[in-house]
Amino acid sequence: MRRIEALRVVAELCSDLPVVATCAATSRELAATGDRENYLYLLDSMGLTTSVGTGIALAVEGTAVSHAVVVDGDGSLLMNLGALATAGYLAPTSLLVVLLDNQVYASTGSIPTQAAQIDLGGVARACGLRVTAVDDEESLRRTLGEELQAPGPTLLHVRVDPGNEPDTALLLIDPVVHGARFGSWLQPRLG
Amino acid sequence: MTRTQERHAQVTDALLRLDLDAVAYVPSNSIAPVIRGLEEADRERVAADGGRRRVFPVSREEEAVGLVGALPLAGRFGAIVMQDNGFGNALTALTTFTVAYHLPLLIVANTRGGLGEYNSMIHAISAPVPDLLKASGIATFRLDRRHTPEDWGATVEAAGTHARMTYRPVVVLMEFYDIPGEGSVA
Numbered sequence: 001m002r003r004i005e006a007l008r009v010v011a012e013l014c015s016d017l018p019v020v021a022t023c024a025a026t027s028r029e030l031a032a033t034g035d036r037e038n039y040l041y042l043l044d045s046m047g048l049t050t051s052v053g054t055g056i057a058l059a060v061e062g063t064a065v066s067h068a069v070v071v072d073g074d075g076s077l078l079m080n081l082g083a084l085a086t087a088g089y090l091a092p093t094s095l096l097v098v099l100l101d102n103q104v105y106a107s108t109g110s111i112p113t114q115a116a117q118i119d120l121g122g123v124a125r126a127c128g129l130r131v132t133a134v135d136d137e138e139s140l141r142r143t144l145g146e147e148l149q150a151p152g153p154t155l156l157h158v159r160v161d162p163g164n165e166p167d168t169a170l171l172l173i174d175p176v177v178h179g180a181r182f183g184s185w186l187q188p189r190l191g
Numbered sequence: 192m193t194r195t196q197e198r199h200a201q202v203t204d205a206l207l208r209l210d211l212d213a214v215a216y217v218p219s220n221s222i223a224p225v226i227r228g229l230e231e232a233d234r235e236r237v238a239a240d241g242g243r244r245r246v247f248p249v250s251r252e253e254e255a256v257g258l259v260g261a262l263p264l265a266g267r268f269g270a271i272v273m274q275d276n277g278f279g280n281a282l283t284a285l286t287t288f289t290v291a292y293h294l295p296l297l298i299v300a301n302t303r304g305g306l307g308e309y310n311s312m313i314h315a316i317s318a319p320v321p322d323l324l325k326a327s328g329i330a331t332f333r334l335d336r337r338h339t340p341e342d343w344g345a346t347v348e349a350a351g352t353h354a355r356m357t358y359r360p361v362v363v364l365m366e367f368y369d370i371p372g373e374g375s376v377a
Contacts, residue, residue, distance in 0.1 A: 020261075040264065042288070043287070043291070044287045044291070045257065045283075045284060045287045045288045046283065046287075047253070048253065048254075048256075048257035048284055048287075048288055049257075050257075051253075051254045051255075051256075051257025051258045051261075052257045052258070052260070052261040052288070053261075054257075054258050054261075055213075055257065055258040055259060055260070055261030055262050055264075055265075056261050056264065056265060058212075058213065058243070058258075058262075059212070059261075059262055059264075059265030059266075059267050060265065061243065080251075080253065080254055080257075082249065082250030082251050082254050083254055083257070083258075085250055086247075086249050086250065086254060086258065089247065089248075090247060175291045175292045175293075176291075176292060176293045178292075179264060179292035179293065179294065182264055183263070183264045183265070183266070186264060186265055187265060187266045190265060190266065
């Protein structure tokens with residue numbers, strides 16, 4: 001499965017949920033599936049995605065917003081593995097992490113990550129998250145749909161092919177405007 | 192109550208007055224009494240209203256910046272309690288997230304480098320922290336022995352308001368050192 005195919009599934013099933021996406025090619029490809037107000041692109045905050053998503057998950061817990069969805073990558077998560085420990089420690093029931101694991105830093109020359117040898121799903125499980133491994137589009141659609149009906153914290157460990165989608169447009173946006181757009185979408189839904 | 196204990200009490204009470212939605216901390220001996228005070232108040236609140244704990248540890252400072260820094264996107268606001276040698280860890284997160292996205296965040300940090308510090312290595316990161324923060328455009332207020340404990344509390348509370356009013360991270364650096372025999376300066 002290509003990363004953009006996984007992102008299309010996320011876009012399809014998470015159209016009314018806050019989605020926090022990791023920086024560089026992943027955010028660009030998510031935007032390429034169709035930019036939406038419920039997306040927060042982390043334009044250059046390396047390794048921060050699951051931490052930011054955990055903050056959003058804490059904020060939406062107990063509101064009409066059922067889940068905060070994190071789209072992270074193996075390289076990004078490895079830059080801040082402590083985020084998994086905190087996610088497991090705080091255990092927000094609204095947290096759902098979609099880990100797109102291609103075992104390379106695809107945005108920076110496809111240099112291999114440690115995920116080639118380390119099972120990040122196992123790390124997440126050890127931290128207390130419920131983990132499901134997914135390796136094709138159909139099982140992603142089914143599993144993500146099921147997990148969106150269940151309490152978290154959850155991590156879907158999604159195997160995707162290495163590489164970036166060619167000719168994906170850069171996100172030349174003002175982070176202040178972008179963050180305000182996301183906040184304006186989210187806050188009225190929190191009651 | 193010693194002067195240090197008065198400072199701890201003032202800072203703790205100021206943070207409680209801010210009614211923070213979350214406080215993430217990275218441990219420090221100098222501000223352990225503040226963390227314990229916040230945790231005790233949090234336990235009492237949870238016992239009273241059954242809500243979730245709002246005061247919790249994190250593994251590193253940048254993680255705290257991501258988590259607590261995200262709260263304003265949902266209309267919430269929080270603080271980080273840490274020591275100043277962690278700003279090296281936190282700087283990329285602070286600049287690329289909270290500064291770049293204009294997200295209010297209060298950070299209260301005790302200083303390590305400087306007068307009275309026993310660890311000869313820690314000066315190397317702590318001494319340049321104020322310049323690092325200034326160069327990064329992060330508003331910083333400093334407290335030391337020349338300020339009364341009441342000043343400490345008032346500054347922390349005002350810094351929280353300042354962060355919200357300016358839509359930016361704001362740092363309060365707290366130097367707990369007192370020169371032996373100097374007596375009360377403030």
